[in-house]
Amino acid sequence: MSQLQPPHLPALESLHPDTRLVHAGTLRSQFGETSEALFLTQGHVYPSAEECEARFTGDSPGFIYARFSNPTVAMFEERMAAMEGAEAARATATGMAAVTAALLSQLKAGDHVVASRALFGSCRYVIEELLPRFGVPSTLVDGTNLDEWRAAVRPETRVFFLESPSNPTLEVIDIKAVADIAHAAGAALVVDNVFATPLWQKPLALGADCVVYSATKHIDGQGRCLGGVILASEDFIQKHVHTFLRQTGPALSPFNAWVLLKALETLPLRIERQTRTAVAVADALAGLPKIERLIYAGRPDHPQAAIIARQMTGGSTLVAFDVAGGKAGAFRFMNALRLVRISNNLGDAKSLITHPATTTHQRFTPEQRAAMGVSEGLVRLSVGLEHPDDLVGDLKQALAQV
Numbered sequence: 045m046s047q048l049q050p051p052h053l054p055a056l057e058s059l060h061p062d063t064r065l066v067h068a069g070t071l072r073s074q075f076g077e078t079s080e081a082l083f084l085t086q087g088h089v090y091p092s093a094e095e096c097e098a099r100f101t102g103d104s105p106g107f108i109y110a111r112f113s114n115p116t117v118a119m120f121e122e123r124m125a126a127m128e129g130a131e132a133a134r135a136t137a138t139g140m141a142a143v144t145a146a147l148l149s150q151l152k153a154g155d156h157v158v159a160s161r162a163l164f165g166s167c168r169y170v171i172e173e174l175l176p177r178f179g180v181p182s183t184l185v186d187g188t189n190l191d192e193w194r195a196a197v198r199p200e201t202r203v204f205f206l207e208s209p210s211n212p213t214l215e216v217i218d219i220k221a222v223a224d225i226a227h228a229a230g231a232a233l234v235v236d237n238v239f240a241t242p243l244w245q246k247p248l249a250l251g252a253d254c255v256v257y258s259a260t261k262h263i264d265g266q267g268r269c270l271g272g273v274i275l276a277s278e279d280f281i282q283k284h285v286h287t288f289l290r291q292t293g294p295a296l297s298p299f300n301a302w303v304l305l306k307a308l309e310t311l312p313l314r315i316e317r318q319t320r321t322a323v324a325v326a327d328a329l330a331g332l333p334k335i336e337r338l339i340y341a342g343r344p345d346h347p348q349a350a351i352i353a354r355q356m357t358g359g360s361t362l363v364a365f366d367v368a369g370g371k372a373g374a375f376r377f378m379n380a381l382r383l384v385r386i387s388n389n390l391g392d393a394k395s396l397i398t399h400p401a402t403t404t405h406q407r408f409t410p411e412q413r414a415a416m417g418v419s420e421g422l423v424r425l426s427v428g429l430e431h432p433d434d435l436v437g438d439l440k441q442a443l444a445q446v
Protein backbone atom coordinates (compact mmCIF):
# COMPACT_ATOMS: atom_id res chain seq x y z
CA MET A 45 0.00 0.00 0.00
CA SER A 46 2.96 2.25 0.51
CA GLN A 47 3.52 2.50 -3.26
CA LEU A 48 -0.06 1.84 -4.42
CA GLN A 49 -2.76 4.50 -4.35
CA PRO A 50 -6.52 4.18 -4.57
CA PRO A 51 -7.86 6.54 -7.28
CA HIS A 52 -10.09 9.45 -6.24
CA LEU A 53 -13.68 8.22 -6.26
CA PRO A 54 -17.03 9.53 -5.01
CA ALA A 55 -18.13 7.91 -1.72
CA LEU A 56 -18.89 4.22 -2.45
CA GLU A 57 -22.31 4.47 -0.76
CA SER A 58 -23.34 7.01 -3.39
CA LEU A 59 -22.50 4.63 -6.26
CA HIS A 60 -24.67 1.94 -7.85
CA PRO A 61 -23.50 -1.70 -7.77
CA ASP A 62 -22.51 -1.64 -11.47
CA THR A 63 -20.23 1.33 -10.85
CA ARG A 64 -18.72 -0.22 -7.74
CA LEU A 65 -17.91 -3.37 -9.72
CA VAL A 66 -15.89 -1.31 -12.22
CA HIS A 67 -14.03 0.96 -9.78
CA ALA A 68 -14.11 -0.23 -6.15
CA GLY A 69 -10.90 -1.59 -4.70
CA THR A 70 -8.65 -0.31 -7.50
CA LEU A 71 -5.07 0.45 -6.46
CA ARG A 72 -2.74 2.13 -8.96
CA SER A 73 1.03 1.90 -9.09
CA GLN A 74 3.30 4.82 -10.01
CA PHE A 75 2.78 3.84 -13.68
CA GLY A 76 -0.90 4.81 -13.63
CA GLU A 77 -2.13 1.68 -15.39
CA THR A 78 -5.78 1.67 -16.63
CA SER A 79 -6.42 -1.99 -15.92
CA GLU A 80 -5.64 -3.37 -12.48
CA ALA A 81 -2.11 -4.75 -12.29
CA LEU A 82 -1.35 -8.42 -11.78
CA PHE A 83 1.17 -8.74 -8.95
CA LEU A 84 2.28 -12.30 -9.54
CA THR A 85 4.67 -12.40 -6.61
CA GLN A 86 4.97 -14.61 -3.54
CA GLY A 87 6.21 -11.80 -1.37
CA HIS A 88 7.81 -8.37 -1.13
CA VAL A 89 11.21 -6.87 -0.40
CA TYR A 90 11.81 -3.99 2.00
CA PRO A 91 14.08 -0.95 1.67
CA SER A 92 15.57 -1.54 5.13
CA ALA A 93 15.55 -3.92 8.09
CA GLU A 94 13.71 -1.22 10.06
CA GLU A 95 10.92 -1.04 7.45
CA CYS A 96 10.71 -4.84 7.44
CA GLU A 97 10.31 -4.84 11.21
CA ALA A 98 7.64 -2.13 11.01
CA ARG A 99 5.74 -4.12 8.38
CA PHE A 100 5.65 -7.12 10.74
CA THR A 101 4.59 -5.11 13.80
CA GLY A 102 1.88 -3.51 11.69
CA ASP A 103 3.24 0.02 12.27
CA SER A 104 3.89 0.37 8.54
CA PRO A 105 1.04 -0.60 6.22
CA GLY A 106 1.95 -2.75 3.25
CA PHE A 107 2.15 -6.20 1.85
CA ILE A 108 4.26 -9.01 3.28
CA TYR A 109 3.58 -12.49 1.94
CA ALA A 110 0.97 -13.73 -0.54
CA ARG A 111 -0.41 -16.43 1.79
CA PHE A 112 -2.27 -13.58 3.51
CA SER A 113 -1.64 -10.33 1.61
CA ASN A 114 -1.17 -9.49 -2.06
CA PRO A 115 -2.16 -6.30 -3.90
CA THR A 116 -4.19 -8.03 -6.65
CA VAL A 117 -5.98 -10.27 -4.16
CA ALA A 118 -6.67 -7.21 -1.98
CA MET A 119 -8.28 -5.40 -4.94
CA PHE A 120 -10.56 -8.42 -5.55
CA GLU A 121 -11.52 -8.57 -1.86
CA GLU A 122 -12.28 -4.83 -1.71
CA ARG A 123 -14.41 -4.98 -4.85
CA MET A 124 -16.39 -7.98 -3.56
CA ALA A 125 -16.96 -6.27 -0.21
CA ALA A 126 -18.20 -3.13 -2.01
CA MET A 127 -20.62 -5.22 -4.08
CA GLU A 128 -21.94 -7.22 -1.14
CA GLY A 129 -22.21 -4.25 1.21
CA ALA A 130 -19.88 -6.07 3.64
CA GLU A 131 -17.27 -4.42 5.85
CA ALA A 132 -14.62 -7.01 5.02
CA ALA A 133 -13.82 -9.86 2.64
CA ARG A 134 -11.18 -12.57 2.44
CA ALA A 135 -10.47 -14.50 -0.76
CA THR A 136 -9.76 -18.24 -0.82
CA ALA A 137 -8.47 -20.73 -3.37
CA THR A 138 -11.89 -22.32 -3.98
CA GLY A 139 -15.49 -22.07 -2.86
CA MET A 140 -15.01 -25.15 -0.67
CA ALA A 141 -12.00 -23.52 1.01
CA ALA A 142 -14.30 -20.56 1.80
CA VAL A 143 -17.05 -22.80 3.22
CA THR A 144 -14.60 -24.93 5.24
CA ALA A 145 -12.75 -21.89 6.63
CA ALA A 146 -15.96 -20.00 7.46
CA LEU A 147 -17.11 -23.01 9.51
CA LEU A 148 -13.89 -24.39 11.06
CA SER A 149 -12.60 -20.96 12.05
CA GLN A 150 -15.63 -20.48 14.34
CA LEU A 151 -15.86 -23.98 15.82
CA LYS A 152 -14.16 -26.13 18.44
CA ALA A 153 -14.78 -29.62 19.80
CA GLY A 154 -18.02 -29.73 21.77
CA ASP A 155 -19.82 -27.17 19.57
CA HIS A 156 -22.83 -28.13 17.44
CA VAL A 157 -23.92 -27.09 13.94
CA VAL A 158 -27.37 -27.00 12.34
CA ALA A 159 -27.62 -26.98 8.54
CA SER A 160 -30.23 -27.34 5.85
CA ARG A 161 -30.28 -30.76 4.19
CA ALA A 162 -30.39 -29.59 0.55
CA LEU A 163 -26.75 -28.58 0.12
CA PHE A 164 -24.00 -28.77 -2.47
CA GLY A 165 -22.51 -32.29 -2.06
CA SER A 166 -19.12 -31.13 -0.72
CA CYS A 167 -20.77 -28.82 1.83
CA ARG A 168 -22.76 -31.85 3.05
CA TYR A 169 -19.47 -33.77 3.42
CA VAL A 170 -17.89 -31.02 5.54
CA ILE A 171 -20.92 -30.74 7.82
CA GLU A 172 -21.98 -34.38 7.98
CA GLU A 173 -18.63 -36.19 7.97
CA LEU A 174 -15.67 -33.85 8.55
CA LEU A 175 -16.88 -31.70 11.46
CA PRO A 176 -18.12 -34.68 13.56
CA ARG A 177 -14.64 -36.26 13.27
CA PHE A 178 -13.32 -33.29 15.22
CA GLY A 179 -15.99 -33.41 17.89
CA VAL A 180 -18.50 -31.05 16.24
CA PRO A 181 -21.76 -32.94 15.70
CA SER A 182 -24.29 -31.58 13.21
CA THR A 183 -28.02 -31.81 12.66
CA LEU A 184 -29.51 -31.59 9.17
CA VAL A 185 -32.98 -30.10 8.83
CA ASP A 186 -35.52 -29.38 6.11
CA GLY A 187 -34.41 -25.77 5.59
CA THR A 188 -37.89 -24.63 4.55
CA ASN A 189 -39.40 -25.80 7.87
CA LEU A 190 -38.65 -23.20 10.58
CA ASP A 191 -39.86 -25.54 13.33
CA GLU A 192 -37.10 -28.01 12.40
CA TRP A 193 -34.45 -25.28 12.79
CA ARG A 194 -35.87 -24.38 16.22
CA ALA A 195 -36.10 -28.01 17.35
CA ALA A 196 -32.50 -28.74 16.32
CA VAL A 197 -30.98 -26.09 18.60
CA ARG A 198 -28.89 -27.34 21.55
CA PRO A 199 -27.19 -25.27 24.28
CA GLU A 200 -23.87 -25.78 22.43
CA THR A 201 -25.15 -24.79 18.95
CA ARG A 202 -22.72 -22.22 17.53
CA VAL A 203 -23.34 -22.11 13.77
CA PHE A 204 -26.29 -22.36 11.36
CA PHE A 205 -25.44 -23.02 7.70
CA LEU A 206 -27.70 -22.84 4.66
CA GLU A 207 -27.74 -22.50 0.90
CA SER A 208 -30.59 -20.65 -0.84
CA PRO A 209 -31.65 -21.28 -3.54
CA SER A 210 -30.27 -24.76 -2.92
CA ASN A 211 -28.36 -27.02 -5.26
CA PRO A 212 -29.86 -28.66 -7.25
CA THR A 213 -33.55 -28.40 -6.26
CA LEU A 214 -33.65 -24.57 -5.99
CA GLU A 215 -35.40 -24.67 -2.64
CA VAL A 216 -35.63 -21.22 -1.04
CA ILE A 217 -35.15 -20.66 2.69
CA ASP A 218 -36.42 -17.66 4.67
CA ILE A 219 -33.01 -16.19 5.57
CA LYS A 220 -34.33 -13.51 7.92
CA ALA A 221 -36.43 -15.99 9.91
CA VAL A 222 -33.54 -18.49 10.19
CA ALA A 223 -31.14 -15.67 11.20
CA ASP A 224 -33.55 -14.71 14.01
CA ILE A 225 -33.68 -18.32 15.26
CA ALA A 226 -29.87 -18.56 15.10
CA HIS A 227 -29.35 -15.33 17.00
CA ALA A 228 -31.91 -16.24 19.68
CA ALA A 229 -29.84 -19.42 20.18
CA GLY A 230 -26.55 -17.50 20.34
CA ALA A 231 -25.40 -18.96 17.00
CA ALA A 232 -24.05 -17.30 13.85
CA LEU A 233 -25.67 -17.82 10.42
CA VAL A 234 -23.43 -18.58 7.42
CA VAL A 235 -25.11 -18.41 3.99
CA ASP A 236 -23.73 -19.98 0.79
CA ASN A 237 -25.10 -17.45 -1.73
CA VAL A 238 -23.75 -18.99 -4.95
CA PHE A 239 -27.08 -19.73 -6.62
CA ALA A 240 -28.57 -16.30 -5.88
CA THR A 241 -25.38 -14.49 -7.02
CA PRO A 242 -24.29 -11.21 -5.37
CA LEU A 243 -26.81 -9.44 -7.60
CA TRP A 244 -30.11 -11.00 -6.54
CA GLN A 245 -29.80 -11.60 -2.80
CA LYS A 246 -28.04 -9.82 0.08
CA PRO A 247 -27.90 -12.26 3.03
CA LEU A 248 -26.05 -9.81 5.32
CA ALA A 249 -28.88 -7.30 4.97
CA LEU A 250 -31.32 -10.11 5.83
CA GLY A 251 -29.47 -10.83 9.08
CA ALA A 252 -26.82 -13.41 8.13
CA ASP A 253 -23.45 -13.03 9.87
CA CYS A 254 -21.28 -14.35 7.06
CA VAL A 255 -21.69 -14.96 3.31
CA VAL A 256 -19.59 -17.33 1.22
CA TYR A 257 -19.23 -17.69 -2.54
CA SER A 258 -17.61 -20.08 -4.91
CA ALA A 259 -16.14 -17.45 -7.27
CA THR A 260 -15.61 -20.36 -9.67
CA LYS A 261 -19.25 -19.97 -10.67
CA HIS A 262 -20.91 -16.71 -11.78
CA ILE A 263 -18.14 -14.43 -10.51
CA ASP A 264 -15.63 -15.86 -13.00
CA GLY A 265 -18.52 -16.83 -15.24
CA GLN A 266 -16.30 -17.92 -18.09
CA GLY A 267 -15.00 -21.27 -16.85
CA ARG A 268 -11.38 -20.22 -16.30
CA CYS A 269 -10.37 -20.50 -12.68
CA LEU A 270 -11.33 -21.57 -9.18
CA GLY A 271 -11.82 -19.13 -6.35
CA GLY A 272 -13.82 -18.37 -3.22
CA VAL A 273 -14.62 -15.48 -0.92
CA ILE A 274 -15.84 -14.98 2.66
CA LEU A 275 -17.69 -11.73 3.50
CA ALA A 276 -18.70 -10.46 6.93
CA SER A 277 -18.28 -7.60 9.39
CA GLU A 278 -14.71 -6.48 10.16
CA ASP A 279 -15.24 -7.81 13.67
CA PHE A 280 -16.29 -11.29 12.44
CA ILE A 281 -13.36 -11.49 10.01
CA GLN A 282 -10.84 -10.41 12.65
CA LYS A 283 -12.30 -12.66 15.37
CA HIS A 284 -12.63 -15.84 13.29
CA VAL A 285 -11.43 -15.80 9.71
CA HIS A 286 -8.31 -13.68 9.36
CA THR A 287 -5.85 -15.63 11.52
CA PHE A 288 -7.27 -18.99 10.46
CA LEU A 289 -6.63 -18.21 6.78
CA ARG A 290 -3.26 -16.59 7.45
CA GLN A 291 -1.96 -19.61 9.38
CA THR A 292 -3.58 -22.48 7.43
CA GLY A 293 -3.04 -21.07 3.92
CA PRO A 294 -5.94 -21.78 1.51
CA ALA A 295 -4.90 -18.61 -0.36
CA LEU A 296 -6.20 -17.43 -3.74
CA SER A 297 -3.50 -17.20 -6.42
CA PRO A 298 -2.88 -13.58 -7.50
CA PHE A 299 -3.39 -14.69 -11.10
CA ASN A 300 -6.84 -16.10 -10.32
CA ALA A 301 -7.64 -12.98 -8.26
CA TRP A 302 -6.82 -10.86 -11.30
CA VAL A 303 -9.09 -12.92 -13.58
CA LEU A 304 -11.91 -12.70 -11.02
CA LEU A 305 -11.35 -8.97 -10.43
CA LYS A 306 -11.71 -8.25 -14.15
CA ALA A 307 -14.75 -10.57 -14.32
CA LEU A 308 -16.53 -8.48 -11.66
CA GLU A 309 -16.64 -5.55 -14.12
CA THR A 310 -19.10 -7.48 -16.31
CA LEU A 311 -20.95 -9.40 -13.56
CA PRO A 312 -24.23 -7.40 -13.69
CA LEU A 313 -24.35 -7.50 -17.51
CA ARG A 314 -23.89 -11.26 -17.54
CA ILE A 315 -26.20 -12.09 -14.63
CA GLU A 316 -29.02 -9.82 -15.81
CA ARG A 317 -28.88 -11.31 -19.30
CA GLN A 318 -28.53 -14.93 -18.12
CA THR A 319 -31.40 -14.46 -15.66
CA ARG A 320 -33.66 -12.96 -18.34
CA THR A 321 -32.89 -15.95 -20.55
CA ALA A 322 -33.51 -18.38 -17.64
CA VAL A 323 -36.99 -16.86 -17.22
CA ALA A 324 -37.66 -17.35 -20.93
CA VAL A 325 -36.40 -20.95 -20.84
CA ALA A 326 -38.42 -21.82 -17.71
CA ASP A 327 -41.58 -20.33 -19.23
CA ALA A 328 -41.03 -22.17 -22.52
CA LEU A 329 -40.51 -25.57 -20.84
CA ALA A 330 -43.07 -25.42 -18.00
CA GLY A 331 -46.11 -27.51 -18.83
CA LEU A 332 -44.57 -29.43 -21.72
CA PRO A 333 -45.71 -33.09 -21.58
CA LYS A 334 -42.21 -34.54 -21.09
CA ILE A 335 -41.36 -32.14 -18.23
CA GLU A 336 -42.78 -33.65 -15.05
CA ARG A 337 -41.78 -30.89 -12.62
CA LEU A 338 -40.07 -27.56 -13.27
CA ILE A 339 -38.53 -25.43 -10.54
CA TYR A 340 -37.46 -21.84 -11.12
CA ALA A 341 -37.08 -19.22 -8.39
CA GLY A 342 -38.64 -16.54 -10.60
CA ARG A 343 -41.98 -18.24 -11.32
CA PRO A 344 -45.23 -17.81 -9.35
CA ASP A 345 -45.54 -21.64 -9.10
CA HIS A 346 -42.32 -21.95 -7.09
CA PRO A 347 -43.19 -23.50 -3.67
CA GLN A 348 -41.59 -20.55 -1.81
CA ALA A 349 -42.70 -17.77 -4.17
CA ALA A 350 -43.78 -15.52 -1.27
CA ILE A 351 -40.34 -15.70 0.39
CA ILE A 352 -38.63 -15.11 -2.96
CA ALA A 353 -40.67 -11.94 -3.43
CA ARG A 354 -39.43 -10.70 -0.03
CA GLN A 355 -35.76 -11.62 -0.15
CA MET A 356 -34.62 -11.86 -3.78
CA THR A 357 -34.60 -9.25 -6.52
CA GLY A 358 -34.09 -11.76 -9.35
CA GLY A 359 -34.67 -15.45 -9.91
CA SER A 360 -31.15 -16.80 -10.58
CA THR A 361 -29.65 -18.29 -13.73
CA LEU A 362 -30.53 -21.90 -12.85
CA VAL A 363 -33.56 -23.95 -13.79
CA ALA A 364 -34.21 -27.52 -12.59
CA PHE A 365 -36.67 -30.00 -14.08
CA ASP A 366 -37.64 -33.66 -14.13
CA VAL A 367 -37.49 -35.28 -17.54
CA ALA A 368 -40.05 -38.06 -18.09
CA GLY A 369 -38.62 -41.57 -17.96
CA GLY A 370 -36.29 -41.24 -14.97
CA LYS A 371 -32.55 -41.66 -15.46
CA ALA A 372 -32.93 -43.16 -18.97
CA GLY A 373 -35.14 -40.25 -20.06
CA ALA A 374 -32.77 -37.66 -18.58
CA PHE A 375 -29.72 -39.27 -20.23
CA ARG A 376 -31.44 -39.52 -23.61
CA PHE A 377 -32.42 -35.84 -23.34
CA MET A 378 -28.91 -34.71 -22.34
CA ASN A 379 -27.23 -36.76 -25.06
CA ALA A 380 -29.54 -35.22 -27.68
CA LEU A 381 -28.59 -31.63 -26.80
CA ARG A 382 -26.45 -29.88 -29.43
CA LEU A 383 -25.83 -26.47 -27.86
CA VAL A 384 -26.19 -27.06 -24.13
CA ARG A 385 -23.13 -28.94 -22.83
CA ILE A 386 -23.02 -31.73 -20.26
CA SER A 387 -20.94 -30.50 -17.29
CA ASN A 388 -20.91 -30.34 -13.51
CA ASN A 389 -20.16 -26.61 -13.46
CA LEU A 390 -22.62 -23.69 -13.41
CA GLY A 391 -22.80 -19.93 -13.81
CA ASP A 392 -20.86 -20.08 -17.08
CA ALA A 393 -21.31 -18.10 -20.31
CA LYS A 394 -21.94 -21.50 -21.93
CA SER A 395 -25.21 -23.19 -20.98
CA LEU A 396 -24.43 -26.35 -19.00
CA ILE A 397 -26.56 -29.28 -17.90
CA THR A 398 -26.00 -31.65 -14.98
CA HIS A 399 -27.65 -34.90 -13.87
CA PRO A 400 -27.23 -34.54 -10.08
CA ALA A 401 -28.22 -38.12 -9.14
CA THR A 402 -25.22 -39.59 -11.00
CA THR A 403 -22.71 -36.76 -10.40
CA THR A 404 -22.80 -34.16 -7.62
CA HIS A 405 -25.17 -36.28 -5.50
CA GLN A 406 -23.93 -39.74 -6.56
CA ARG A 407 -22.45 -40.62 -3.15
CA PHE A 408 -25.85 -40.44 -1.41
CA THR A 409 -28.20 -43.41 -1.09
CA PRO A 410 -31.38 -43.31 -3.21
CA GLU A 411 -33.33 -42.64 0.02
CA GLN A 412 -31.10 -39.67 0.92
CA ARG A 413 -31.44 -38.31 -2.61
CA ALA A 414 -35.22 -38.65 -2.45
CA ALA A 415 -35.23 -36.74 0.87
CA MET A 416 -33.33 -33.93 -0.90
CA GLY A 417 -35.72 -33.96 -3.87
CA VAL A 418 -33.00 -35.27 -6.21
CA SER A 419 -35.03 -37.66 -8.34
CA GLU A 420 -33.60 -39.93 -11.05
CA GLY A 421 -34.99 -37.76 -13.84
CA LEU A 422 -33.89 -34.41 -12.40
CA VAL A 423 -31.56 -32.22 -14.47
CA ARG A 424 -30.10 -28.86 -13.50
CA LEU A 425 -29.69 -26.35 -16.30
CA SER A 426 -27.28 -23.45 -15.90
CA VAL A 427 -28.36 -20.84 -18.43
CA GLY A 428 -25.56 -19.08 -20.31
CA LEU A 429 -25.20 -16.13 -22.64
CA GLU A 430 -26.54 -17.74 -25.82
CA HIS A 431 -29.63 -16.23 -27.49
CA PRO A 432 -32.78 -17.45 -25.69
CA ASP A 433 -34.41 -18.67 -28.94
CA ASP A 434 -31.41 -20.86 -29.76
CA LEU A 435 -31.45 -22.38 -26.28
CA VAL A 436 -35.18 -23.04 -26.24
CA GLY A 437 -34.89 -24.57 -29.71
CA ASP A 438 -32.11 -26.91 -28.58
CA LEU A 439 -33.95 -27.97 -25.42
CA LYS A 440 -37.19 -28.65 -27.32
CA GLN A 441 -35.53 -30.71 -30.07
CA ALA A 442 -33.78 -32.81 -27.41
CA LEU A 443 -37.04 -33.31 -25.48
CA ALA A 444 -38.69 -34.54 -28.68
CA GLN A 445 -36.18 -37.41 -28.66
CA VAL A 446 -37.11 -38.62 -25.15
Ligand SMILES: *Cc1c(COP(=O)(O)O)cnc(C)c1O
Pocket residue numbers: 138139140141143164166167207211236238239258259260261270271272
Ligand atom coordinates in the same frame (compact mmCIF):
# COMPACT_ATOMS: atom_id res chain seq x y z
C1 LIG B 1 -19.53 -24.96 -6.57
C2 LIG B 1 -20.13 -24.71 -5.25
C3 LIG B 1 -19.35 -24.77 -4.10
C4 LIG B 1 -17.89 -25.12 -4.12
O1 LIG B 1 -17.11 -24.25 -4.89
P1 LIG B 1 -15.69 -24.67 -5.56
O2 LIG B 1 -15.17 -23.38 -6.08
O3 LIG B 1 -15.98 -25.68 -6.61
O4 LIG B 1 -14.86 -25.24 -4.45
C5 LIG B 1 -19.97 -24.51 -2.89
N1 LIG B 1 -21.29 -24.23 -2.83
C6 LIG B 1 -22.07 -24.17 -3.92
C7 LIG B 1 -23.51 -23.85 -3.79
C8 LIG B 1 -21.52 -24.41 -5.18
O5 LIG B 1 -22.30 -24.36 -6.26
